[in-house]
Amino acid sequence: MALSIIGAGFGRTGTDSLKTALEMLGVGKCYHMHEVMLRQDRVDNWRAIARGETPDWDMIFQGYGATVDWPAAFYWRELSAYFPDAKILLSVxxxxxxxxxxxxxxxTTLRKTKDLESLGLRLIRDKVFAGNIDDRDHVIDSYQRNIADVQATFPPxxxxxxxTGSGWDPICKFLDVPVPEDAYPHKNQSNEFHQKIDTLNKIREEKRD
Known part of the structure; x- marks a missing residue:
């Protein structure tokens, strides 16, 4: 299965809700950072990619029809070239x-991380934000520059x-699918984030044992 949708938006732009929404629309399983955190082999694969090793995109996204959120969102240029028929979804x-x-x-999570080779530090901090997550202006500039780059790269x-918050209509029109009767999902609010991260880490540790 080749990716039909590539998410190019940064984390915390409603990507968890988008993941659920796309799956409800029948595009297949949607890849997300949560998918990575559940399995150590996926963490290792993305760490290798962040170090500059050549990715096997077919292997990484085997069984998935879409992807949103980091780490994949950082590689929207590479992924859009590798999957030329995929549509690009830029969440803002x-x-x-x-x-x-x-x-x-x-x-907050990255500043507490003790693993200096963690994917969060090596990819999100060092690559997405050029090593600087403490300067508000720099961080926002990185966010806005990504939006501008994506919008300048692809035709309408x-x-x-x-x-974020626009509901079903724009996505369903873009994908040419009917609007579901169910309400658009709302997942992973800020106050739920740390609890979800703790749960995912516990699940991964249990799988190691």
């Missing part, structure tokens, strides 16, 4: 609110810029 939200959410969740027929 107000830059200030996005930054506040990052501070409450991902950045291949790209949807999806504003």
């Amino acid at each position: 939200r107000d830059a200030g609110r996005w930054y506040d959410s990052m501070e409450k969740t991902i950045f 027929e291949r790209l949807l810029t999806y504003e």
Whole structure:
């Protein structure tokens, strides 16, 4: 199965909700950072990619029809070239609110990380934000520059810029599918983030044992 949808939006732009929404629309399983954290082999694969090793995209996304969130979102250029028929989904939200959410969740977690080779540090901190997650202006500039780069790269027929909170209509129109009767999902609010991370880490540790 080749990817039919590639998410190019940063984490904390409603990607967990998008994952659920896309699966509800029948695109197949959707890859997300949660998928990585559940399995050590996936963590190891992405660490190798972050070090510059050549990725096997077919192997990484085997069984998945879509991907959103980091780590894959950082590689939207490579993935869009490798899967030329895939549509690009750029999730966005107000830059200030996005930054506040990052501070409450991902950045807090990264600053506590003791594993210096963690995927969060090596990919998100060092690559996405060029090693600097403490300068608000720099972080927001990185976020806005990614949006501009994605929008400048793809034609309208291949790209949807999806504003978080817009519900089903833009996505269903973009994918040419009916609007579901069920409400659009709302997942992983900031106050749920750390509990979810703890749960995922426990599951991975149990699988190691």
